[in-house]
Amino acid sequence: MNFYTDNKDLQFTLDHIDLAEIIKLRENNFAFAEEFASAPTDCEDAIDNYRRILNVLGEICADKIEPRSRTVDREGPHFENNTVTYHPLTVANLNDLNRAQLSGVMLPHRFGGLNFPATIYTMMTEMVSRADASLQNLFGLQDIGETICEFGSEEQKQEFLPGFASGEYDGAMDLTEPDYGSDLQSVRLRAWQDENGQWYLNGMKRFITNGCAKVHLVLARSEEGSADGRGLSMFICRACPQLVVRRIEDKLGIHGVATCELQYNDVPAQLCGKRRFGLIKYVMSLMNGARVAISAQAVGIAEAAYRDARKYAAERVQFKKSIDEFPAVYDMLASMKTRLTAARALLYETTRAVDLRTEYTHLAENDPAARDQAKYYSNLAAVLTPMCKALATETANKVAYDGLQIHGGAGYMRDFNAERFYRDARITNIYEGTTQLQIIAAIGGVMQRHNDTRINELLALPLEGRLAELRDMVRDLHKQQQETVAFMAELKDPAYHDLMARSLVEMETMVLVSLLLLRDAALDDSRAAIAERYVLDSLPEFAARRQRILSGDRSLIERKQDILDY
Numbered sequence: 001m002n003f004y005t006d007n008k009d010l011q012f013t014l015d016h017i018d019l020a021e022i023i024k025l026r027e028n029n030f031a032f033a034e035e036f037a038s039a040p041t042d043c044e045d046a047i048d049n050y051r052r053i054l055n056v057l058g059e060i061c062a063d064k065i066e067p068r069s070r071t072v073d074r075e076g077p078h079f080e081n082n083t084v085t086y087h088p089l090t091v092a093n094l095n096d097l098n099r100a101q102l103s104g105v106m107l108p109h110r111f112g113g114l115n116f117p118a119t120i121y122t123m124m125t126e127m128v129s130r131a132d133a134s135l136q137n138l139f140g141l142q143d144i145g146e147t148i149c150e151f152g153s154e155e156q157k158q159e160f161l162p163g164f165a166s167g168e169y170d171g172a173m174d175l176t177e178p179d180y181g182s183d184l185q186s187v188r189l190r191a192w193q194d195e196n197g198q199w200y201l202n203g204m205k206r207f208i209t210n211g212c213a214k215v216h217l218v219l220a221r222s223e224e225g226s227a228d229g230r231g232l233s234m235f236i237c238r239a240c241p242q243l244v245v246r247r248i249e250d251k252l253g254i255h256g257v258a259t260c261e262l263q264y265n266d267v268p269a270q271l272c273g274k275r276r277f278g279l280i281k282y283v284m285s286l287m288n289g290a291r292v293a294i295s296a297q298a299v300g301i302a303e304a305a306y307r308d309a310r311k312y313a314a315e316r317v318q319f320k321k322s323i324d325e326f327p328a329v330y331d332m333l334a335s336m337k338t339r340l341t342a343a344r345a346l347l348y349e350t351t352r353a354v355d356l357r358t359e360y361t362h363l364a365e366n367d368p369a370a371r372d373q374a375k376y377y378s379n380l381a382a383v384l385t386p387m388c389k390a391l392a393t394e395t396a397n398k399v400a401y402d403g404l405q406i407h408g409g410a411g412y413m414r415d416f417n418a419e420r421f422y423r424d425a426r427i428t429n430i431y432e433g434t435t436q437l438q439i440i441a442a443i444g445g446v447m448q449r450h451n452d453t454r455i456n457e458l459l460a461l462p463l464e465g466r467l468a469e470l471r472d473m474v475r476d477l478h479k480q481q482q483e484t485v486a487f488m489a490e491l492k493d494p495a496y497h498d499l500m501a502r503s504l505v506e507m508e509t510m511v512l513v514s515l516l517l518l519r520d521a522a523l524d525d526s527r528a529a530i531a532e533r534y535v536l537d538s539l540p541e542f543a544a545r546r547q548r549i550l551s552g553d554r555s556l557i558e559r560k561q562d563i564l565d566y
Contacts (some may be wrong), residue, residue, distance in 0.1 A: 003066075003127045004058030007303070009341060010123060013348050014051065016523055019043070022117050022352070025359035036109040050120045056100050057124050061131035065093050069132035072256040073420050079248045084212035084258045093135055097167070102139075104165030106146055111157065112165035118289075118358070119351040122296045126347075129300025133424040134256030136300065137209050140293040144171025144217050147286050148236065151273040156236060160215060172213035173286055174205045174262060182437055184219065184279055185229035189264060191220035199235060199271055201264040207249065207431075211260025214239050217286065218269065219278050232278040235269040242267045253423030288381070290432040291389040292354060295347050298389075298396035298428040302343065305396075305421040306336045309403035312416075316408075329406060336399045338533045343388075343395040345516040346509070350388040353381040380454060383445025386438035387509050393429035400425040436502075443501040446508045447485055458515035463522055470535045474514045477542055481507055484546050495557050503545040510538040 004010060023046045024030070032039035040046035068089040078085045086094075097103065105121045107113025121142075129136040145164030148156055163169035180186045189203030201220055205211070216237050223231035237243065242265045249259040273282055310333055313324035323329045357377035363370040400421040404411035411418035429435045445451070455478055463471050485504065488497055517531035556563065 001062035002055065002058040003061040003130055004054040004123075006058075006062075007127075009344055010054075010126070012520070012524060012527075013344065014047070014054070014123065016520070017119065017348055017352060019047070019117065019119060019352070019355075022119070022355045022359060023047075025363065026115060026117055026355075032109055032115070039109050039115070050116065053102070053114070053116075054120070054123060054127070057097075057102060057127055060096050060100060061127045064096050065128065065131035065135060068093065069135075069256075070417065070420070072132060072134065074255070074414075076255040077248065077258045079245075079258070082245050084245055084248060084260065086258070087256065090135065090138075090256050093132070094138065094167070094170075097139065103142065103167035104145060104161070105142060107142075107149060107161055107165050111149070111161035113161070117351075117355040118292065119348060119355055122292060122347065122351045125293055125296040126300040126303070126344075129297040130304045131300075132256060133297055133301050133304075133421075134254040136293070136297045137254060137257040138170065140290075140297070141171045141173070141210055141213070143286060143289045143293065144173060144213075144215060145169075146289060147173075147217055147234075147282065148272065150285065151234070151282050152236070156270060156272065160236070163215075169215050170210060170213045171215045171217065172208055172210045172260075173290070174208050174211070174216050174218040175283060176205060176207045178204055178206045178261075182433065184283060185232070186227075187219050187221060187232055187279075189218070189220045191222040191233060191235060191269065199269045201235060201237060201267040201269050203264050205262040205264070208260045208262055209431075210257055211248075211262050212239070212245055212258055216243070217272065218264075219283055220269075222271075222275050222278070229279040230276055232283075233275045234272040234278040234282040236272050237267050237269040240267060252426060253420070254427055287432060288354070288385050291385050291438070292347075292351060294428055294432045295343075295350070295389045295392035298392040298425065299340070299343050299347055301421055301425045301428070302336075302340045302392075302396040302399040305400040305403035305418065305425070306333075306340050308417055308421065309333065309336065309406040312410075312418075313406050323406070332402050332406060334533065335537075336402050338530050338537070339395045340399055341527075341530050342513045342517060342534050343392040345520065346384070346388050346391055346513050349512075349516055350381070350384040353377055353384050357381040376453070379445065379448075379450040383442050383450045386433070386441035387505060387512075389433065390429075390435045390438040390442070390505065391509055391513070393425075394435060396425040396428050439502045439505050442505045442508075443497075446504055447489065449482070449485065451508060451512055452482075455512060455515060458512075458519055461519055461522065463518060466532065467518055467521055467528065470532060471515070471518055473535060473539065474511060474518070477507075477514070477538070478511050480542075480546055481511055484549055487550060491552070493554075496552070496554055499557060500549045503549055507542050507545050510542050514538055 020043045023043050030041055033041045072087050072089050075087055104113035105116050109115050125140055128139045145161055148160050177187055191199055191201055193199055218235045219232055220235055221231050222233035244263040246261045246263050313329055314322050316323045360370050360374040360377055364374040404418045404422045407418045410416055459475055514535045517534050521528040521531040
């Protein structure tokens with residue numbers, strides 16, 4: 001088996017997503033090929049290399065990582081004397097990935113990285129997550145190296161990035177504290193300097209994925225007397241005796257990776273970037289990358305859960321026929337596949353915007369002509385990233401839930417993978433920002449209509465027959481969305497605005513995803529049925545949400561206490 005070649009949708013995505021602009025910018029118009037043997041000579045060469053690596057990883061995922069996943073889930077890492085020891089099969093997984101040179105995927109050639117765009121790395125993350133969702137939390141922490149590459153000094157890059165590219169270093173991002181959760185501006189872990197200018201860290205962190213890592217990015221309060229995000233800076237530190245793993249969490253799912261509570265006792269550290277920019281710039285960048293990674297993790301879990309449910313339904317015989325022949329079960333499977341395809345479509349629309357934002361932002365540093373493009377893609381990525389995480393992670397939960405239901409009582413037993421997918425999916429819409437926080441992150445871009453240019457491009461695509469009819473339905477939804485946003489803007493009621501934000505964001509998602517699926521159906525008519533189902537399913541839900549918003553009903557706000565205390 002191969003988790004790339006058996007996934008028609010993932011192959012379709014690579015075959016049809018337009019990466020040419022991204023590749024040229026990332027490869028410095030292919031000038032890197034003159035200096036690095038691994039660098040592509042043209043776009044076709046780059047795509048061939050991406051496909052080759054996806055094939056290699058797809059085989060590792062199917063033949064090695066997935067068969068080990070149930071044992072890893074049941075036995076997990078070991079913790080004793082403040083030391084985390086990963087399961088031997090987890091270590092074997094990491095060794096297999098390193099031997100295949102799949103570390104440092106997005107790091108530049110000069111540090112030994114593959115210099116791949118985020119879109120391809122996300123495809124890799126999706127496949128790893130399908131094989132073992134907990135392993136993604138180790139594979140996905142390559143983002144630590146990316147952040148050092150983006151914001152660290154040249155000396156820090158030379159010190160750390162070759163180790164990330166080779167797989168010698170693993171990473172952790174140490175943000176959350178025991179009392180503050182997602183309220184990162186209230187972080188209290190203290191950073192102080194001695195008379196020689198050496199930084200040290202003191203305090204606690206909790207819920208730190210792979211907190212036993214060799215290299216840590218740490219958000220800490222560097223400005224004495226400050227109380228908000230402007231007093232926070234980002235630091236790099238290494239594992240050392242002063243950095244103590246106090247315990248690992250006993251979790252519902254994602255059992256293969258250690259989630260740690262950490263104590264810093266004057267841990268030596270290096271300032272990464274500028275003081276006071278830790279939260280407002282560096283962590284926001286890190287979190288945006290994490291949102292995309294968790295979206296891919298969610299899609300991978302949903303893919304695994306859907307395939308597992310479909311296989312079980314085809315084999316499980318009741319009343320002398322397989323249960324996938326019963327309309328109620330078939331309808332669930334069709335809904336699962338439609339939701340999964342929709343989430344994947346938005347995921348890779350988002351990664352393309354993220355890649356273009358990255359490349360044009362770098363280009364604009366020296367080329368003023370690129371600033372308009374950098375601004376456009378920055379705004380687009382800023383709204384798509386939280387929309388994507390909200391859709392992908394809620395989809396994973398729904399698909400895993402329905403997958404367990406299709407298994408019936410057997411799905412509740414640990415003899416089948418369905419219960420693991422259900423447990424693993426549950427964290428995706430919590431960590432790296434809950435769905436509720438994704439709505440807060442997306443609503444500004446929805447109100448300011450940052451998606452309209454892209455939506456209008458998709459509306460202008462030439463479609464025929466039934467696809468054109470469906471496109472016209474979506475065009476009407478888009479017009480209604482614009483009218484609804486205008487109504488909310490004119491209302492000037494912050495409490496009502498906050499209450500209706502999720503409906504507005506999800507309505508925007510329905511419009512954009514409908515158009516993405518119609519675009520894909522025009523390229524491959526075998527996808528038309530899924531596009532039609534998604535659009536038709538969206539119509540009544542969109543209408544209900546719009547009607548609720550336009551009603552101006554503030555009863556939930558005004559009678560909140562009556563409802564909650566009843």
